[in-house]
Amino acid sequence: MKRSTTLRSLSALAVVGALTLSACGDDANDDAAPVATDPVPAEADPEAPISDPDIVEIAATTEGFSTLVVALSAADLVETLQGEGPFTVFAPTDEAFAALPDGLLDSLLEPENSELLTRILTYHVVAGDVRSGDIEPGAVATVEGSDVTLDTADGVTVDGANVIQADIVASNGVIHVIDAVILPADIAESL
Numbered sequence: 001m002k003r004s005t006t007l008r009s010l011s012a013l014a015v016v017g018a019l020t021l022s023a024c025g026d027d028a029n030d031d032a033a034p035v036a037t038d039p040v041p042a043e044a045d046p047e048a049p050i051s052d053p054d055i056v057e058i059a060a061t062t063e064g065f066s067t068l069v070v071a072l073s074a075a076d077l078v079e080t081l082q083g084e085g086p087f088t089v090f091a092p093t094d095e096a097f098a099a100l101p102d103g104l105l106d107s108l109l110e111p112e113n114s115e116l117l118t119r120i121l122t123y124h125v126v127a128g129d130v131r132s133g134d135i136e137p138g139a140v141a142t143v144e145g146s147d148v149t150l151d152t153a154d155g156v157t158v159d160g161a162n163v164i165q166a167d168i169v170a171s172n173g174v175i176h177v178i179d180a181v182i183l184p185a186d187i188a189e190s191l
Contacts, residue, residue, distance in 0.1 A: 085172035
């Protein structure tokens with residue numbers, strides 16, 4: 001029995017020694033660059049919600065809305081339009097802002113005119129998620145408080161501005177791109 005225990009001990013010692021020696025490797029590869037291994041990808045959480053971009057994120061990442069994003073920031077409306085909503089935004093393009101009378105945009109972006117800018121921008125917003133297929137001709141109240149006039153006779157128009165791209169869906173509403181800046185009647189009359 002003593003001989004059997006000794007043989008088992010020697011065998012175990014031999015296996016451990018062999019594993020130790022094989023782990024050392026030879027010195028010829030000591031300068032070899034380490035080989036990168038691909039990380040094991042983490043499993044996606046199937047219950048994690050997929051987050052669509054909100055109205056402001058879409059405007060900020062879409063070509064042609066840089067002036068709108070600057071104006072939203074100047075009017076302190078970014079946080080509002082990142083809110084739950086839903087909102088329908090009739091979003092003027094950069095070209096639409098450029099078509100305003102000379103100097104008007106620069107003046108509106110001045111801090112002392114933020115209230116006026118806020119009125120103009122909120123005139124482009126309707127409460128609710130109104131898709132182009134749901135638009136009916138007539139007056140619709142804006143977040144600003146005045147009504148805009150929607151028409152569907154020759155495509156969709158908002159106070160005469162053409163909707164040139166409809167139904168850009170956001171997590172908190174929808175954007176319809178328009179080719180002109182629309183103004184509440186009292187502001188338009190004073191220009």
